[in-house]
Amino acid sequence: MFNIILFGPPGSGKGTQSEKLIAKYNLKHLSTGDLLRSEIANGTPLGLEAKKLMDAGQLVPDEVVVGMISSALDANQQVNGFLFDGFPRTTAQAEALDKLLKLKGTEIGVVLALEVSDAELVKRLLNRGLTSGRSDDTNETVISNRIVEYKNKTAIVADYYKKFDKARAIKGEGTLDEIFDALSKEIDLRQSEK
Numbered sequence: 001m002f003n004i005i006l007f008g009p010p011g012s013g014k015g016t017q018s019e020k021l022i023a024k025y026n027l028k029h030l031s032t033g034d035l036l037r038s039e040i041a042n043g044t045p046l047g048l049e050a051k052k053l054m055d056a057g058q059l060v061p062d063e064v065v066v067g068m069i070s071s072a073l074d075a076n077q078q079v080n081g082f083l084f085d086g087f088p089r090t091t092a093q094a095e096a097l098d099k100l101l102k103l104k105g106t107e108i109g110v111v112l113a114l115e116v117s118d119a120e121l122v123k124r125l126l127n128r129g130l131t132s133g134r135s136d137d138t139n140e141t142v143i144s145n146r147i148v149e150y151k152n153k154t155a156i157v158a159d160y161y162k163k164f165d166k167a168r169a170i171k172g173e174g175t176l177d178e179i180f181d182a183l184s185k186e187i188d189l190r191q192s193e194k
């Protein structure tokens, strides 16, 4: 199994690049944002609670997302590997993920951190809001809250993986194909080192 974390601020292109990467490397895509939105669409109690925080651009509690990831790992035993998108977003989530993967006899292979300027992030998110149907993409205050949450709680997660020499920074600006090629190059390199 080769497991990847696609890391980066909201609007850095994680979702778009994830789609291309799972097709190329035959991975199971696990996006906590998508899992939460499906809980909301199904009107579950978890979804109703999460929606309030998501609409404010704040993070959902660690136990909630870790629980969802744990179930998703159990439900997908026979896969080549996982691509984590939007998770982990706190150091506590990163530690919990390490433990869960260890129980399954596997680990994170590489963390690919997309880097995009703040101005570009806001531009992309507002643009995405025109078609995504996501209320958290249309309001500039919510967008800036999401970026603040990233800076306060999530950016340090990259340092956690740097300790284990697993994090790689990738320029998240350029054409989709240029970014995809840069991500693929790092994955191929890491896989060849295994």
Ligand code: AMP
Binding pocket: 010, 032, 033, 034, 036, 053, 054, 055, 057, 058, 059, 060, 061, 062, 065, 085, 086, 087, 088, 089, 093, 136, 146
């Ligand atoms: P995303 O689709 O990754 O942009 O996530 C949308 C929203 O879902 C975030 O703004 C958070 O409110 C929530 N969310 C998604 N993933 C996580 C996570 N790993 N930890 C906490 N909250 C999350």
